[in-house]
Amino acid sequence: MKRVSILGASGYTGRELARLLASHRELQLDGFLAAREGVAPEAPELECDRAVEPLDWARVERCDGVFLCTPHGTSAELARKLVAMGKRVVDLSADFRLKSAPSYHAVYGHAHAAPELLAGAVYGLTEHARDAVARAQLLANPGCYPTSILLALKPLLAAGLVDRAHTVVCDAKSGTSGAGKNPSERTHFGNVHENFLAYGVGTHRHAPEIRQESGLDDLVFTPHLLPVFRGILSTVYVKPKDGVTAADLRACLASAYAGERFVRVFAKGQPELNRVQRTNECHLAVAESGPLCVLTSAIDNLVKGASGQALQNMNLMLGCEESAGLV
């Protein structure tokens, strides 16, 4: 039984990881810890919850792997220390997703705190980086929106089926858990129920990440806020190359993900959020619509879009069964 700890455990992703690890047979959750020293133990919300305990480096020391559920900016410093301790680290923040420090600075508004680690960090879209993930010391867990979009696009781009000169439109819709556990105007029940809106149009930080990983410069990304708690559905519009049909795209995806436990390509019908919620699955479909093809991709943003994929990656890094704790 190997040991893992979670730093920055008080948010949704930390709690979700604890939920998944509870049934894991090869990993034991040792520390469920605050991210900063000197923080008092945090009483659980309810008696049945696990309390967040103060940061304790001795407990971290005896672990094999560490999950960073800390905000961007905080993760980088912690990652440096943990890497120096020889730990395998999965960072759920954005700190190691962008490959260049200047890009990071431009997007996140402050200098990167550990730029020397960027080159070695592995971008962990598991199904597309399995070998690199297994060897990674430091893993950048992909963003929720990028996961949903890249799983749909990458096989098609790799196969050369998509016209890269035609703008790819990614219209994505997320539940509110993506906005985190702290109360805010944006997530006040009175402002979410029976409501829907676009936000961050043209400015959302996940757009550079999607562009970097897809290699598409000419990609437009618009996130929207759904009145649901869990799930992302992305609707992606691509122009197939001449002579390429929706059936070709579907066949390409089906082939790329044949044998994958967590990605399902629909022969008919459309993905729905309620089929992927609380699972680590991604459901994909392709349909033709005039000159374009419409890819739809559904995941649970807290699972495949965060804690589930993080665990999938840690499983590979620590030599466990890839799906342990996830099925």
Added chain:
Amino acid sequence: MKRVSILGASGYTGRELARLLASHRELQLDGFLAAREGVAPEAPELECDRAVEPLDWARVERCDGVFLCTPHGTSAELARKLVAMGKRVVDLSADFRLKSAPSYHAVYGHAHAAPELLAGAVYGLTEHARDAVARAQLLANPGCYPTSILLALKPLLAAGLVDRAHTVVCDAKSGTSGAGKNPSERTHFGNVHENFLAYGVGTHRHAPEIRQESGLDDLVFTPHLLPVFRGILSTVYVKPKDGVTAADLRACLASAYAGERFVRVFAKGQPELNRVQRTNECHLAVAESGPLCVLTSAIDNLVKGASGQALQNMNLMLGCEESAGLV
């Protein structure tokens, strides 16, 4: 005080019209009627509701205007009879939206029952057809999705600011009231709550209507089902012509709708469903996103997308204040 009747009153649009007419000072709702003869009066769902009464042509005869809240296919026959009676008719179904009988046949799967009326029917997107509406004998009330999309696109197309050669992507999201009042798998609470999905991808019947009225052949339309009751938010991606900016598009819309009571163009911020619900308003915004501009448009599908716009049109047809019953 002029008189109007509603035929096919038992659905959401009939009920919504009755709600709006209750505070109308120039129109009296005389008949709240079934669409077919021999139907027994329908008990209201609750004591406080108005009961649907059997079809009674004598009551229709004494009205000035008639709203058809009947399904497509049923409206055409009724419209023929009502036009022959000299009534002003607003048809909320799709029967007179498409200009050609063959197109109608192709889209709706059966021959048009009153093709001789198609040429004279006015497509009532009010802000863009006010004079023709005022003179119309038979008015085709626009579909809910087309209303939201066309209000955003038409001024920009008319001003020549959009590259028509570049596919326009319309990603639209609707509440469940668009699917009507009859229980179905699709609108069962257990299938809607906490859920979201695309439907009718590449095949929805509103696409030909949007293409006809926008004049854009190269337009892609994808509807989605939101876990809310009222409202449509459409996200429309256009490529501005060279040198044209998002600010130019915004200025064009602001100018086109200056003085309009029911269309609001945002200088900043994004439309939200909960700001237009139960109003006849359309809220519009423009943002830049890479090479494209993103238009967002919000309406209440049951009001501006159906009964509200129907009343706005009837007001013009019968010489009432255009906003009567709507503010």
Added chain:
Amino acid sequence: MKRVSILGASGYTGRELARLLASHRELQLDGFLAAREGVAPEAPELECDRAVEPLDWARVERCDGVFLCTPHGTSAELARKLVAMGKRVVDLSADFRLKSAPSYHAVYGHAHAAPELLAGAVYGLTEHARDAVARAQLLANPGCYPTSILLALKPLLAAGLVDRAHTVVCDAKSGTSGAGKNPSERTHFGNVHENFLAYGVGTHRHAPEIRQESGLDDLVFTPHLLPVFRGILSTVYVKPKDGVTAADLRACLASAYAGERFVRVFAKGQPELNRVQRTNECHLAVAESGPLCVLTSAIDNLVKGASGQALQNMNLMLGCEESAGLV
């Protein structure tokens, strides 16, 4: 046209009053104001909202009536000043609901700031205090839960149909708008959606108010939080006196509220929140259940439970049509 102002306008009740007053033909909303001096004007959430302006006593001076949408504790001081200015005041807070200063202190945890006004304040459950309301200088607008429960109980108690020795159980369920506009853990979307719980069991501050106004010492009140925005449904269990039936209770209520515009007693069926939302109505039903009778009462907590009843009261105080702005 008489003038009114709202002090403490930034919350839900202030906004709701502004919505209702927009269509009022006899009252003009002059000041939409902060409650404290020196507060900068508050930008509206959206361009279409009305901005809250700084407190300006000159504007208050020219008004006939003032609504206090301020928190308890703040209202008392303002009321003293406004009464001294000769204004008619409707206070939506709890400051003048309890008749005794010691009770107030015990329930709200601080001394009452204007105890000399308590005796003269009128408890404005409109249908049961119409004459006193019309003469009131200072009116205590009833709490939302008490309104729903007292409208069901008072006629039955007055008619002597209920066994006062048997504990009356009031099991009440409210939407989240009762918790106000400020984000909190309790009203975070993630904590409300798909959830339901009791709160303040045995300790809620509305219990003493209900006991005072019903004259029932032996009354138990339990509030619950519904995953809806607007509305309260209270289920009230009473023991009828020997020989009294549910039909007798129903007839008593029907007789008491005959001719009332805003109270409806059902002959069959059950009140539902979605029939009273955005209305000033209260829907009541009575059913037999073993040895007890079950009264169900539905209101919109923001309308009949707050701003609607406040306007109904102000209408009477200023000599307007009682239902102006409310239908």
Added chain:
Amino acid sequence: MKRVSILGASGYTGRELARLLASHRELQLDGFLAAREGVAPEAPELECDRAVEPLDWARVERCDGVFLCTPHGTSAELARKLVAMGKRVVDLSADFRLKSAPSYHAVYGHAHAAPELLAGAVYGLTEHARDAVARAQLLANPGCYPTSILLALKPLLAAGLVDRAHTVVCDAKSGTSGAGKNPSERTHFGNVHENFLAYGVGTHRHAPEIRQESGLDDLVFTPHLLPVFRGILSTVYVKPKDGVTAADLRACLASAYAGERFVRVFAKGQPELNRVQRTNECHLAVAESGPLCVLTSAIDNLVKGASGQALQNMNLMLGCEESAGLV
């Protein structure tokens, strides 16, 4: 590995059982079957669902246990046949819950189809009937509302802490999944969202079941419909005997359920639906409110209130670990 089948698998309880059995290490789900012969296989709603297959007695024959997810009236006939085949049977319908055939006839409106089995059927409120459950050939799985209410009441009644002469009020609130998978007016999204109401007041079929199992004749039960999918919260009002406090009741419950894996008694705080959803747990709290004590009890109606408790019972009947498939 023992084998079980589900008859009447197409509803929510059948689907939920399949979900739970998927991770069961001691039981294999062999037949996922229609309840009547000659029914064609039912295509799954989505590719990832398991299809319901035609009834096949050969497959049933090779099973050790059978779950009846059939409607009341249908279960009785099937149970007779299965008992004759020597199978262990868990019936999720109401057919074997009431102990007397005349009571059944009075409540369900038709004669019982297998009255000779009533005496031997075990009422499976697991924590209160563990030994009888283990020996049962035919088990009546308790109703959802009764489960939530009886788990709160039974230890207190057994300990003699409650005044049985004082009417016990059970005010219960359920999500819509209790109304089943078939679309209906009652569960149409437009009628559930943002709504809440009481139903079956004084007439619900679970009241006789609760009275029988609690031994309380003087008990009032009122169900309500919540705009959520899963969960029941029951608020139960009891009068403690003289000198008995809320703390005594809490201690009694804590002692009764010490060591129970699926029942949790709160020392502070209130049960919430979102803490029990998708679990087999029941959360209980006790609070004082004037002369009464308020018990609150939360379960997931589809798990502890149906399929979860059914599996817990089958586990005991077939000699498996009681919590297998449930944690």
